[in-house]
Amino acid sequence: MPESAKVLVVDDLEINVEFLRDELTARGYTVFSAFDGEQALQQVVEVRPDLLLLDISMPKVDGISVLKALRADEDFRDLPVILLTARRESGDKVEGLDAGADDYITKPFHVDEVIARIRSLLRLREIQAEVMEKEKRLAKVEALKQTLATLSHHINNATQAILGTAQLNELTGENPDRLIAVCLHQTARIKAVLDCLDRMAQHMDFRTTEYAGQDNRILDIEEDLRQRLAELDKKQ
Numbered sequence: 001m002p003e004s005a006k007v008l009v010v011d012d013l014e015i016n017v018e019f020l021r022d023e024l025t026a027r028g029y030t031v032f033s034a035f036d037g038e039q040a041l042q043q044v045v046e047v048r049p050d051l052l053l054l055d056i057s058m059p060k061v062d063g064i065s066v067l068k069a070l071r072a073d074e075d076f077r078d079l080p081v082i083l084l085t086a087r088r089e090s091g092d093k094v095e096g097l098d099a100g101a102d103d104y105i106t107k108p109f110h111v112d113e114v115i116a117r118i119r120s121l122l123r124l125r126e127i128q129a130e131v132m133e134k135e136k137r138l139a140k141v142e143a144l145k146q147t148l149a150t151l152s153h154h155i156n157n158a159t160q161a162i163l164g165t166a167q168l169n170e171l172t173g174e175n176p177d178r179l180i181a182v183c184l185h186q187t188a189r190i191k192a193v194l195d196c197l198d199r200m201a202q203h204m205d206f207r208t209t210e211y212a213g214q215d216n217r218i219l220d221i222e223e224d225l226r227q228r229l230a231e232l233d234k235k236q
Contacts, residue, residue, distance in 0.1 A: 005122055006030045008049035010040040010066070011084065012058045020053060023111045029118075037061025041069060044076060050125075051118055056085040056096065064099050071100035080121040084109070147200075147222060154193045154229065158186035188232050196225040 007029045009020045014035065021031045032047045034040040036058050044052065052070075056063035063083060070076040083096045086107040093104050103117050165182040169175065199221050 004028060004030060005050040005118075006032065006047060007051050007053060007118065008032045008034065008040070008043055008047065009053045010034045010037075010043075010058070010063070011053075011055040012036055013055075016055070016084075020111075020114070023115070024118075027115060037063065037066045040066050044070065044079070049079070051080045051082070051122060053082050053084055053114070053118075054101075056083055064095060067096070067099045067101060078125070080125055082114075082117055082121065150222070151193050151197060151225075154225075155190055158189045158193075161186045185232065185235075189229055192225060192228045192232065196221055 007024055009017050009024070009031060010033070011017050011020075012035050017033045017035065021033060024031045032043055032049060034043045038060050040052075040054065041061070043049075054063045054066060063085070067081055067083070070079055070081065080102050081100070082103040082105060083101045084105050084107060085096075096104055102121055105114060105117060162183050165179050169179045
């Protein structure tokens with residue numbers, strides 16, 4: 001968990017904001033503040049915090065409304081939010097969690113508890129991000145393997161066609177023109193596949209785990225190869 005993480009503290013009581021700002025700043029966090037729901041939404045867009053400490057009871061726009069607005073926005077759907085409130089009724093907690101809160105702390109709270117909850121949530125999000133990145137890289141590698149298998153299949157078919165025609169010609173001694181035509185045609189197909197591989201290598205700069213798979217430009221190269229092979233087959 002990065003100690004320099006940005007935390008937005010939202011509470012209509014300035015004394016609460018100042019207290020949390022001082023405690024969090026002392027622990028290395030970068031702290032921003034807002035005193036009502038409207039300011040909170042503006043600050044979220046402007047500073048892009050790593051975590052939000054959000055009071056429920058505020059003027060203009062309350063915390064639950066802020067939370068619902070964030071969860072409806074794709075950019076902030078996954079922003080960690082800890083609700084702070086003096087309410088103790090379980091219904092309020094359920095409402096907050098149903099609205100998308102990640103955690104819930106009831107006032108009065110101990111600052112060490114707040115810090116522990118913040119660290120836990122940020123560490124959880126860090127782990128989730130690492131897992132997602134690994135899954136993306138794995139998907140890209142698997143997609144590249146599939147692409148290379150397809151290209152290998154094209155080359156194998158071409159070489160088998162040349163080999164089969166050559167063997168038949170060797171056995172019968174007939175139709176050498178057919179052998180030449182097959183060799184020329186299948187060689188053109190192999191060249192098209194090699195051109196595709198060369199373009200892929202240049203595009204990826206050999207960093208396959210970063211650029212393989214779902215990259216649209218790789219898909220464009222594959223589509224271009226399919227069209228070239230289809231045109232060659234029509235000319236045969």
